[in-house]
Amino acid sequence: MEVLSVAGEVHIDWLSVSQVHPDAPDWGSVRRLDVDPETGELERETLLGDTVEGSWSTALRVRCAGGRVEISGNPSKWGRLDALTGLATLGECLEVYNRVLVELGLPPFRRGWYLRTPEGDYRYDGPRISRVDLTRNLVLGSSRGAATWLDWLEGQRWGKQLRFHRSGASTVQAGGRRRRQHVCYDKSLELRANYKRWARSRSFQREQAKRYLTDLADYCDALGIVRQEIRLGTQWLSENGAYALADNWDDETPSELFRAQMGIETLEAGVMSDYKTGVYDMLTAAGIGAQQASRAQDKFLTWLAGGDWRLGLKQAAQYRYAAMLRKHCGVDILRPCNVQQMSAHVRPVLLEARPLEAGDLPAWYRAA
Numbered sequence: 001m002e003v004l005s006v007a008g009e010v011h012i013d014w015l016s017v018s019q020v021h022p023d024a025p026d027w028g029s030v031r032r033l034d035v036d037p038e039t040g041e042l043e044r045e046t047l048l049g050d051t052v053e054g055s056w057s058t059a060l061r062v063r064c065a066g067g068r069v070e071i072s073g074n075p076s077k078w079g080r081l082d083a084l085t086g087l088a089t090l091g092e093c094l095e096v097y098n099r100v101l102v103e104l105g106l107p108p109f110r111r112g113w114y115l116r117t118p119e120g121d122y123r124y125d126g127p128r129i130s131r132v133d134l135t136r137n138l139v140l141g142s143s144r145g146a147a148t149w150l151d152w153l154e155g156q157r158w159g160k161q162l163r164f165h166r167s168g169a170s171t172v173q174a175g176g177r178r179r180r181q182h183v184c185y186d187k188s189l190e191l192r193a194n195y196k197r198w199a200r201s202r203s204f205q206r207e208q209a210k211r212y213l214t215d216l217a218d219y220c221d222a223l224g225i226v227r228q229e230i231r232l233g234t235q236w237l238s239e240n241g242a243y244a245l246a247d248n249w250d251d252e253t254p255s256e257l258f259r260a261q262m263g264i265e266t267l268e269a270g271v272m273s274d275y276k277t278g279v280y281d282m283l284t285a286a287g288i289g290a291q292q293a294s295r296a297q298d299k300f301l302t303w304l305a306g307g308d309w310r311l312g313l314k315q316a317a318q319y320r321y322a323a324m325l326r327k328h329c330g331v332d333i334l335r336p337c338n339v340q341q342m343s344a345h346v347r348p349v350l351l352e353a354r355p356l357e358a359g360d361l362p363a364w365y366r367a368a
Contacts, residue, residue: 011135012075015129017097018071019068027064058073060073060075071100112124129237129243131231138225138356139356140226142224155326162175178236182230182261279301283297
């Protein structure tokens with residue numbers, strides 16, 4: 001039986017994996033037929049696989065064609081109503097997938113090796129990962145805190161090139177699916193959306209599911225839980241040699257990858273509002289010298305007034321001031337000023353985010 005991660009740990013929220021088994025039978029009822037429009041002859045028939053359903057309306061996508069076994073889905077949620085906590089290691093996820101494959105009469109995933117070919121090259125024969133989502137939960141203290149934190153994140157950068165942006169009322173993200181994405185969203189709203197799907201269901205489990213999801217959404221709302229996900233796609237996994245399970249993944253790899261790819265310290269979010277003194281106060285409180293903090297505040301006030309704060313500064317100095325203000329004050333002066341996100345009448349606030357811990361979970365939470 002899989003052991004779900006301690007609440008504060010990183011867990012796996014999606015996994016797409018495949019492996020070649022030359023003798024594996026074709027499997028799947030959904031097929032695509034490509035027909036010549038002039039002759040009407042069938043040119044190609046492609047097996048697309050099928051959806052396998054588990055309890056609580058969970059599902060995995062399975063396909064086997066030409067000896068290649070593929071499966072995609074959320075192993076942490078398989079057979080569960082929610083995945084607030086989940087499976088922390090790749091091995092646990094593959095155990096879930098392998099049970100499903102065996103029940104379908106398909107060969108399970110096995111450890112692979114790098115085999116030497118007659119030409120002198122090396123060929124990997126094990127499971128290949130094409131997508132993995134690494135997830136943790138942050139506690140902001142209230143639904144208002146969660147919303148304010150997402151507002152703050154919208155003004156930040158992920159690395160040097162990527163900016164966070166809104167992709168929904170309660171979702172902020174950066175990056176793209178083929179390489180990597182950083183996605184954060186209000187967990188309670190996602191659970192309420194799941195509730196609506198169950199409200200339309202005709203399943204005999206409908207009323208039980210509705211009650212549980214309502215309680216869980218209210219709990220997440222009260223704690224201000226934000227879901228933070230790092231999604232690694234095919235291109236990134238290939239470029240970084242993280243697609244193979246032979247020797248590149250162990251029990252610590254998900255947490256290590258999450259920390260390495262986070263790219264922004266999301267546990268210390270400064271939300272500014274009393275800007276005339278707040279910038280200087282927050283910078284000096286963070287250990288910045290008084291003279292440098294005063295200059296940074298001057299650049300900020302020039303930006304706030306719509307002036308050219310870059311005037312007289314070399315590019316390196318511009319980026320230094322921008323990084324300082326972004327890290328400690330939660331504003332990005334490299335972007336145009338958005339006055340709708342600011343107020344001159346409220347004192348500065350420091351949002352303290354922390355990972356969700358096992359002790360935070362209510363006694364009625366279904367961990368398995």
